[in-house]
Amino acid sequence: MSKLKIAIQKSGRLSEKSLELLKDCGIKISTSNRKLRTESSNFPIEILFLRDDDIPQYVEQGVADIGILGENEVWEKAKKVKQIRQLGFADCKLCLAIPKDEVYTNLSYFQDKKIATSYPHILRKFFQEKEINVKIEEIGGSVEIAPSIGLANAIFDIVSTGSTLLTNGLKQVVTVVESQAVLISNKNLDFEKQGIVNRLLFRIEAVKQSSENKYILLNAPNEKLEEIIALLPGMKSPTILPLAQEGWSSIHTVIKEDTFWDIIEQLKALGAEGILVLEIEKMIL
Numbered sequence: 713m714s715k716l717k718i719a720i721q722k723s724g725r726l727s728e729k730s731l732e733l734l735k736d737c738g739i740k741i742s743t744s745n746r747k748l749r750t751e752s753s754n755f756p757i758e759i760l761f762l763r764d765d766d767i768p769q770y771v772e773q774g775v776a777d778i779g780i781l782g783e784n785e786v787w788e789k790a791k792k793v794k795q796i797r798q799l800g801f802a803d804c805k806l807c808l809a810i811p812k813d814e815v816y817t818n819l820s821y822f823q824d825k826k827i828a829t830s831y832p833h834i835l836r837k838f839f840q841e842k843e844i845n846v847k848i849e850e851i852g853g854s855v856e857i858a859p860s861i862g863l864a865n866a867i868f869d870i871v872s873t874g875s876t877l878l879t880n881g882l883k884q885v886v887t888v889v890e891s892q893a894v895l896i897s898n899k900n901l902d903f904e905k906q907g908i909v910n911r912l913l914f915r916i917e918a919v920k921q922s923s924e925n926k927y928i929l930l931n932a933p934n935e936k937l938e939e940i941i942a943l944l945p946g947m948k949s950p951t952i953l954p955l956a957q958e959g960w961s962s963i964h965t966v967i968k969e970d971t972f973w974d975i976i977e978q979l980k981a982l983g984a985e986g987i988l989v990l991e992i993e994k995m996i997l
């Protein structure tokens with residue numbers, strides 16, 4: 713049986729989360745520092761540890777079948793690969809930033825300015841669409857240093873918390889794109905490999921659903937059941953079980969992580985008691 717080759721970042725911002733995702737999918741992998749290839753003992757997959765910049769090219773060529781990397785690298789390299797699924801980690805933005813004491817008006821500020829970046833392709837496309845002429849200085853890293861050493865007037869780089877900009881005397885003025893980790897695939901996978909990708913995707917879906925949802929249990933007075941149920945969507949609809957105490961019921965359901973604080977406040981206001989919120993290990997819709 714053939715194995716699916718998955719490329720992940722060897723060491724960097726994406727490495728740990730990529731391995732964790734595979735582990736959460738029940739895929740066992742033994743890792744050691746120096747080994748650049750490894751196989752899973754319980755899933756038909758081989759893992760290649762690579763520089764993230766190289767992953768689009770390898771996936772296009774079929775050296776790797778699928779890969780995990782930032783959308784920013786996928787756009788920058790512009791290789792012919794299929795984007796399968798966003799993965800919800802490594803969230804960041806690609807931004808234009810300038811020295812903090814400069815007065816910024818609008819995009820025309822950048823006319824004829826020199827901008828340092830590791831993302832020349834994305835940047836060139838952006839300014840071409842805006843019909844603004846800029847000079848692009850491509851550098852491999854430590855981009856934030858460029859204005860202070862006289863290499864460029866501005867930078868175009870990854871921003872997350874903004875602390876790198878701040879400590880280097882820069883301020884963000886334009887967000888060009890937002891990015892997160894994504895799963896990409898070769899465009900011509902054979903039937904067998906596509907089957908393995910589908911199995912992997914099914915597991916990723918279950919892992920992601922479980923992290924985005926909470927299981928909640930609560931006790932509610934029967935006269936408020938209707939109003940409380942209206943607040944709780946559930947996978948189909950909530951489960952209602954009578955309590956030993958007359959006039960009360962227990963409600964079980966699943967709610968979205970990002971709405972549960974709002975909903976819980978409303979549930980309490982309607983007289984709900986003994987509210988338990990539990991992590992979901994896996995969730996299959």
Ligand SMILES: Nc1ncnc2c1ncn2[C@@H]1O[C@H](COP(=O)(O)OP(=O)(O)OP(=O)(O)O)[C@@H](O)[C@H]1O
Binds near residue numbers: 724762783802872
């Ligand atoms: N500060 C950040 N916060 C969130 N995500 C980030 C941050 N910096 C980078 N990323 C995301 O993680 C990816 C990898 O970042 P990293 O800094 O590890 O890359 P790299 O230095 O190019 O690594 P490599 O050695 O593999 O080429 C980026 O392409 C981006 O998608």
Ligand SMILES: O=P(O)(O)OC[C@H]1O[C@H](OP(=O)(O)OP(=O)(O)O)[C@H](O)[C@@H]1O
Binds near residue numbers: 725877
């Ligand atoms: O807005 P912040 O939270 O400060 O994050 C932004 C910084 O993070 C990334 O670099 P990283 O720390 O990964 O180092 P690298 O340049 O060596 O890749 C990126 O290149 C920025 O410099």
Ligand SMILES: [Mg+2]
Binds near residue numbers: 763764765
């Ligand atoms: Mg890189």
